[in-house]
């Protein structure tokens with residue numbers, strides 16, 4: 046069985062080498078994959094930069110499984126795969142915690158930079174799926190108020206949370222975007238933040254886009270900022286990646302190369318989810334029982350600093366210290382500003398330095414501590 050996998054997929058060799066001979070497990074560069082290369086692939090495992098469609102697969106008559114180790118699926122023509130009876134799996138939620146921690150780190154940094162009280166922020170979350178939900182849990186842990194807009198979940202009636210309108214969410218101090226890229230239909234997200242909505246934002250608001258670049262009209266945002274609007278902008282994703290509207294960078298508070306989901310755990314969870322889906326697929330084909338021989342916990346190394354003991358009650362100073370110790374988003378912002386022109390977007394992503402999630406660090410509280418915020422925020426208890 047020939048398995049083609051994106052070279053930027055951690056632990057792929059560990060998870061997939063049992064399925065085939067070593068020479069049949071073939072890494073590829075995601076942006077450059079051609080139909081010629083995957084002519085005889087049985088399994089194709091991609092990340093978000095590979096478009097999987099008829100053009101890529103029309104000459105391959107063997108392929109039975111396509112997986113993407115990502116949450117977003119806008120790069121996959123699922124209707125085409127369905128027509129050809131090719132099994133498809135994505136990795137829902139794999140890096141949701143990572144994105145939520147990117148947002149928390151951004152809020153901690155901006156609160157410090159402008160001497161704002163983080164607990165007084167009101168946060169408007171657009172998209173109440175996996176990532177929006179993980180973020181809302183961390184905000185709850187910190188006692189920060191939030192509202193969520195998600196007309197699809199609101200209509201589904203399977204979700205008993207209270208939802209707000211987009212208009213209400215856009216009035217919050219912080220607007221955090223967590224929707225898929227959807228161009229058509231009843232609830233499109235393409236240019237959801239268009240010129241008119243951007244122009245209605247207030248000078249003291251913060252907007253964070255860590256979903257898909259096209260959700261904000263980048264030219265309209267640049268025009269607004271050039272007029273001197275005070276909106277604080279955090280951009281992890283950009284319209285037209287891997288190209289970036291370079292003049293926009295200087296108007297951002299934090300700018301990064303689509304790495305919000307790039308914690309080691311987040312990326313590797315995507316690989317593990319595809320491993321499990323492929324085990325299921327093969328068991329179904331062979332009518333055999335499913336066995337997941339490998340688990341991510343067996344591969345993840347310990348964090349560089351894996352234990353912290355608090356010697357006073359948790360407070361905002363400790364929040365600032367803990368968050369920055371595990372993930373200080375300014376590191377990625379500095380790399381981006383210094384290297385985007387010389388290295389290019391994809392190279393910054395490919396060479397992303399290791400970043401861990403809060404859960405990689407065990408935090409011991411004071412005996413009889415009054416509050417347990419660090420553990421609710423995601424730090425490890427044991």
Ligand SMILES: NC(=O)c1ccc[n+]([C@@H]2O[C@H](COP(=O)([O-])OP(=O)(O)OC[C@H]3O[C@@H](n4cnc5c(N)ncnc54)[C@H](O)[C@@H]3O)[C@@H](O)[C@H]2O)c1
Pocket residue numbers: 116117118137138140141144171172173174175176177194195196197198223224225226227232233234255256257281282303304305306307
């Ligand atoms: N920057 C990154 O590294 C990174 C990492 C993970 C995901 N993402 C992006 O973030 C998106 C969201 O991730 P997720 O894990 O929450 O996905 P998800 O599918 O779990 O949730 C998305 C939610 O958005 C809602 N939604 C759809 N259209 C909407 C609209 N017009 N208004 C409001 N809500 C709407 C859906 O109902 C759904 O609940 C992904 O599709 C992906 O494109 C980016």
Ligand SMILES: O=C(O)[C@H](O)[C@H](O)COP(=O)(O)O
Pocket residue numbers: 053091092093094114115116117118140303304305306307
């Ligand atoms: O959709 C996702 O899961 C994220 O955008 C993810 O971070 C994309 O990473 P990539 O596949 O581009 O490496």
